[in-house]
Amino acid sequence: MVYLTRKAEFSASHYYHNPDFTPEENRRVFGKCNNPHGHGHNYTLEVTVKGEVDPRSGFVVDLKQLKEVMHREVLDAMDHRFLNKEVPEFLHQIPTTENIAIAIWQRLASKLASAKLHRVRVYETPDLFVDFYGEA
Amino acid sequence: MKAHLSRRYLISASHRLHSEAMSEAENQTTYGKCNNPFGHGHNYTIEVTVSGQVDEKTGMVCNLTDLDGFIKREVLTRYGHENLNMLPEFAQEVPTTENLCIQIYEIVQRGFHFAHLERVGLEETMMNSFEYKG
Numbered sequence: 001m002v003y004l005t006r007k008a009e010f011s012a013s014h015y016y017h018n019p020d021f022t023p024e025e026n027r028r029v030f031g032k033c034n035n036p037h038g039h040g041h042n043y044t045l046e047v048t049v050k051g052e053v054d055p056r057s058g059f060v061v062d063l064k065q066l067k068e069v070m071h072r073e074v075l076d077a078m079d080h081r082f083l084n085k086e087v088p089e090f091l092h093q094i095p096t097t098e099n100i101a102i103a104i105w106q107r108l109a110s111k112l113a114s115a116k117l118h119r120v121r122v123y124e125t126p127d128l129f130v131d132f133y134g135e136a
Numbered sequence: 137m138k139a140h141l142s143r144r145y146l147i148s149a150s151h152r153l154h155s156e157a158m159s160e161a162e163n164q165t166t167y168g169k170c171n172n173p174f175g176h177g178h179n180y181t182i183e184v185t186v187s188g189q190v191d192e193k194t195g196m197v198c199n200l201t202d203l204d205g206f207i208k209r210e211v212l213t214r215y216g217h218e219n220l221n222m223l224p225e226f227a228q229e230v231p232t233t234e235n236l237c238i239q240i241y242e243i244v245q246r247g248f249h250f251a252h253l254e255r256v257g258l259e260e261t262m263m264n265s266f267e268y269k270g
């Protein structure tokens with residue numbers, strides 16, 4: 001089994017708000033991230049797939065294909081977007097780094113041809129990142 | 137759904153690697169430059185990984201302000217700009233990065249209860265890094 005990781009970057013804005021919370025509660029729980037006008041990050045995405053090396057191609061996965069899927073499923077939807085308003089998953093779910101990693105996993109998992117998705121890592125900043133392994 | 141959240145923190149501290157259990161010559165051979173009696177320092181990077189179910193109300197494994205507050209209070213103020221050899225936990229133990237990594241893990245494991253501690257990573261320099269999972 002070999003693991004292959006492909007990186008990508010996207011920039012997007014978001015804010016944290018739960019409509020079931022009072023305004024005070026939203027401010028207390030989410031702090032500055034509750035600003036309704038949003039704020040932004042340069043996100044780094046790392047997608048790790050795993051599989052056996054194909055004896056004919058020597059590849060775990062066709063990198064070109066992986067790159068295309070990441071572009072189509074993730075970057076086209078999230079890059080230079082206001083996540084809360086433009087990405088369907090986040091119309092009713094808070095676009096935290098945790099939820100972004102889960103949403104990216106769900107967008108990619110069924111679209112990969114040969115290799116199996118192992119991990120989605122999303123860096124919100126170089127000092128903060130979330131890993132999702134598809135665990136319930 | 138279960139996710140892992142990792143956060144990186146910086147501390148600067150000094151230490152000297154010297155074991156009372158060894159002779160002077162042995163200390164010198166084992167620790168080399170790190171045995172310098174006046175000590176030397178590093179910029180350490182701590183990487184703390186916690187895990188848990190993503191809370192549906194907040195979208196979070198745990199609130200970052202709780203994790204940051206705990207680490208700042210219990211780890212960064214304890215070790216930042218200190219001479220590690222002067223601290224009680226290193227009175228009998230050599231303050232290697234291995235041992236510091238274990239100490240930090242134990243502090244978080246004992247005191248932080250908002251999420252499950254997975255691991256503590258500690259980079260002494262860009263070239264050397266350690267991790268402890270309990």
